[in-house]
Amino acid sequence: MLAYFAKSIVGAVVVLLVMSFIVFGLQSIIPADPARAIAGPSAPPETVETMRRQLGMDDPVIVQYGHFLLRLAHGDFGTSVRTRQPVLDDVRQYLPATLELGMVSIALGLALAGVMAALQFLIPGSGSIKLALVGVGSTPIFLSALLLAYFFWFRLDWLPGAGRLAYLDFAGPTGLNVIDGILVGRPEVSVDALQHMILPALALALPIGVAVGRSLNGALHEVMRQTYIRTARGKGLSEAEVLFRHGLRNAATAPLSMLSLQVRLLFGNLLVVERVFGWPGLGLYTVQAFASADLPAVLGVAIVFGILYILVNTLIEIVQTMADSRITL
Numbered sequence: 001m002l003a004y005f006a007k008s009i010v011g012a013v014v015v016l017l018v019m020s021f022i023v024f025g026l027q028s029i030i031p032a033d034p035a036r037a038i039a040g041p042s043a044p045p046e047t048v049e050t051m052r053r054q055l056g057m058d059d060p061v062i063v064q065y066g067h068f069l070l071r072l073a074h075g076d077f078g079t080s081v082r083t084r085q086p087v088l089d090d091v092r093q094y095l096p097a098t099l100e101l102g103m104v105s106i107a108l109g110l111a112l113a114g115v116m117a118a119l120q121f122l123i124p125g126s127g128s129i130k131l132a133l134v135g136v137g138s139t140p141i142f143l144s145a146l147l148l149a150y151f152f153w154f155r156l157d158w159l160p161g162a163g164r165l166a167y168l169d170f171a172g173p174t175g176l177n178v179i180d181g182i183l184v185g186r187p188e189v190s191v192d193a194l195q196h197m198i199l200p201a202l203a204l205a206l207p208i209g210v211a212v213g214r215s216l217n218g219a220l221h222e223v224m225r226q227t228y229i230r231t232a233r234g235k236g237l238s239e240a241e242v243l244f245r246h247g248l249r250n251a252a253t254a255p256l257s258m259l260s261l262q263v264r265l266l267f268g269n270l271l272v273v274e275r276v277f278g279w280p281g282l283g284l285y286t287v288q289a290f291a292s293a294d295l296p297a298v299l300g301v302a303i304v305f306g307i308l309y310i311l312v313n314t315l316i317e318i319v320q321t322m323a324d325s326r327i328t329l
Contacts, residue, residue: 012310016303020072023302024065026295072303078296082289087300090285095304096175097164098270098281104178104197105204105266106259112209113255117216137210141269145203145276152199160196162278167192200277204269208262215258219251226250253320260316267305 043051059067071078077087136144153161160166165177167189172180178197181190223229224247232242274283282301289297 008310008314012307015310016306017069019306020069020299020303021065023299024068025061026298068299077300077303080289080297081294082292082297087296090297091282091300091304094280094282094285097279098274098283100176100178100193101197101200101204101274101279101281102266102270105201106208106263108201109205109208109212109262110259112205113211113213113216116209116213117220120213120217136206137214139206141203141207142272142276144206145200145273148199148203149276159198161199164196164280165189165193166196200273200279203273203276204266207265207269208259211262212255212258216251216255219254220247223247223251256316256320260313263312263316264309267309 068078075088077091079085080087080090083090149161152159170177170180170186170189172184172189174180174183177193178190181187181193220243224243229242229246232246237245270281270283271287272283273279274281275287278284282304286298286301288294289301
């Protein structure tokens with residue numbers, strides 16, 4: 001176990017270094033000038049040049065990258081061009097909203113995957129179910145988000161389709177509104193937070209549910225034909241006991257691997273969904289940073305997303321070893 005974690009930490013450092021270099025290199029091809037953005041569009045050229053020297057933009061690229069890594073090692077992501085605040089402070093402000101939405105989306109996606117796999121497993125010859133799954137899985141994330149907002153918010157007015165909370169003056173201890181509402185004894189805040197979260201979480205959960213559900217269905221069909229399943233049935237176990245005690249656990253490896261891939265896609269989908277629903281998280285923050293050529297903010301969020309994905313991927317690998325003893329860390 002210790003060797004696995006040591007290897008994971010080394011691999012994570014290497015991945016983050018490569019990712020930081022790639023993202024940092026984008027500033028050389030993006031037609032934007034952070035010095036001009038900070039100084040203002042009407043600032044004279046002398047002021048812009050002074051700002052470039054203060055930012056170290058006159059140094060060679062390798063020197064700039066070295067300074068960036070040195071600041072990163074000290075937890076300094078730089079200062080946002082758009083908000084004029086340290087990027088780390090902005091990340092602390094917007095990260096809880098993204099974490100809350102992401103966790104609910106993954107949980108909802110796994111629930112949908114279980115329902116879809118059960119429907120396919122119990123009704124294997126239903127072409128309509130397969131057609132519906134293919135249609136949902138093929139829909140671009142921006143289109144599904146817009147359709148959900150149009151029908152359930154604009155047309156039917158069943159659910160709120162913008163923002164995160166109606167209680168604008170509420171500030172909880174953790175930043176996770178659903179949990180904070182329970183902690184401070186205000187269940188109405190938790191209910192309102194869930195209502196605001198349903199549509200963006202559902203938009204993010206649909207591709208997860210379809211992909212993981214189809215993977216789980218295929219793995220179940222393979223597992224349920226194995227000899228130990230016939231042995232379990234011969235012992236008099238009910239079909240439900242055979243499915244849950246022997247089938248799901250042995251079929252979990254492939255769906256968990258698919259979940260790891262979907263989590264990676266989730267970070268990209270967050271940018272679209274948070275923009276559509278006005279969700280005040282890191283996705284919306286990143287979109288606004290791109291629009292403002294805010295390179296420090298983009299770099300900081302990329303590093304944070306990379307760390308989150310590595311942590312989630314490590315957790316999924318550990319769960320895989322718990323589900324299947326044949327897999328070792």
